[in-house]
Amino acid sequence: MQGPSLEENKAVLPFLRWAGSKRAVLPILSRFVPKVFGKYVEPFAGSACLFFYLSPSKAVLADLNAELIDTYRAIKQEPGSVSRVLCKLPFGREAYYQIRNQQFEKGDQIRRAARFIYLNRFCFNGLYRTNLAGRFNVPFGAPRNATVPSRNHLMQCSAVLANARLIAGDFERVVSENVSKGDFVYLDPPFFQTEGRVFRQYNSKPFMRHDLERLAALLKQIDDVGARFLLSYAKNNEARVFFRDWHSRTITLQRNIAGFAGARGKAQEIVVSNFPLAT
Ligand SMILES: C[S@@+](CC[C@H](N)C(=O)[O-])C[C@H]1O[C@@H](n2cnc3c(N)ncnc32)[C@H](O)[C@@H]1O
Incomplete structure (x- = not known):
């Protein structure tokens, strides 16, 4: 069909x-x-x-996946702020592992969401996997021409998420x-x-x-x-x-x-x- x-x-x-x-x-x-x-x-x-x-x-x-839902919450509420942080993150294998090692407080919604999106876009196959301590452990594996989503794209998604109740x-x-x-x-x-x-x-x-x-x-x-x-x-x-x-x-x-x-x-x-x- x-x-x-x-x-x-x-x-x-x-x-x-x-x-x-x-x-x-x-x-x-x-x-x-x-x-x-x-x-x-x-x-x-x-x-x-x-x-x-x-x-x-x-x-x-x-x-x-609570981290995923937290990311949707951040995009629903503050897509512009997430985009600003996301666009400043450096690209490349070494940068990926540095960012993967970072941890932000639960209340730091914007930086947590930017990190989640960044790791998702540059990790192997877009997988989400954590170790026993609950820390994301997927290796670097960015596809050729990988990028982060544009501000405009996140704004569009935010407008759709505005109509949704989000539950983890x-x-x-x-x-x-x-x-x-x-x-x-x-x-x-x-x-x-x-x-x-x-x-x-x-x-x-x-x-x-x-x-x-x-x-x-x-x-x-x-x-x-x-x-x-x-x-x-x-x-x-x-x-x-x-x-x-x-x-x-x-x-x-x-x-x-x-x-x-x-x-x-x-x-x-x-x-x-x-x-x-x-x-
Ligand atoms: C096949 S994926 C969904 C893919 C989605 N349709 C898409 O287009 O990206 C299945 C999802 O179920 C979630 N999941 C696994 N066990 C679950 C459970 N017990 N309750 C709710 N969600 C669960 C996983 O975190 C994963 O995101």
């Missing part, structure tokens, strides 16, 4: 790189989104591609406490599968079978409330078992997580929903 390209659409693009980002499939994914809904809820935000693409007028954006927390609580009748929930969790290796370790807590069971129960809860959901997932045996009661469609995408067996090249994922999917 072909949709308009992102550039044709003039959509707001995410300002972060993210493992498992849906950026490449946005034109396809967005065609499955209902035309009208109450509030937009995205509990596994990551770089929040679909959120920025749709620019909803009322939203809840959440992730377990587990998906089950976020959905249970924030979804009501008429809402639209987009879920893009890490994948759990028993066979082979998939990338699922976004933070100190990997996504396990128990999380998949909680997720499957939550889909039923969203449906019971009278909201609609769209879920992205790997096309694997677990998906066939856990999501068999719902509508589904296969989509093909380009995977880009290096360092994991068979993780580059074309992959098949599914979208699962509690409403008929557009053809």
Whole structure:
């Protein structure tokens, strides 16, 4: 299925790189989104591609990664100040490791956000990984021509974030406490599968079978409330078992997580929903 390209659409693009980002499939994914809904809820935000693409007028954006959510808060509230700090940071491998070693107080929201964005743009594959002490430890790996997002871009993202409530927390609580009748929930969790290796370790807590069971129960809860959901997932045996009661469609995408067996090249994922999917 072909949709308009992102550039044709003039959509707001995410300002972060993210493992498992849906950026490449946005034109396809967005065609499955209902035309009208109450509030937009995205509990596994990551770089929040679909959120920025749709620019909803009322939203809840959440992730377990508190540093990520703090960064969204800073961009929502003070994009110009974050941009000023970000633009002054030096480029290069040596500078990267110096900045990675820096630590700022929790209250120093602007410098913490600038550091987060900088490390995200220049680290290996846009990964987010921490050591046991919770410190970011991804090595330098800037793509050719890597840059930091422009002030204008951060301003655009800030305008979209202005309509969103931002929550750092587990998906089950976020959905249970924030979804009501008429809402639209987009879920893009890490994948759990028993066979082979998939990338699922976004933070100190990997996504396990128990999380998949909680997720499957939550889909039923969203449906019971009278909201609609769209879920992205790997096309694997677990998906066939856990999501068999719902509508589904296969989509093909380009995977880009290096360092994991068979993780580059074309992959098949599914979208699962509690409403008929557009053809
Ligand atoms: C596949 S990524 C989402 C990618 C996103 N759709 C994008 O386009 O960038 C999955 C996200 O789920 C988050 N996550 C992992 N476990 C979680 C949990 N228990 N509750 C909420 N978020 C979680 C990770 O931090 C990660 O950002």
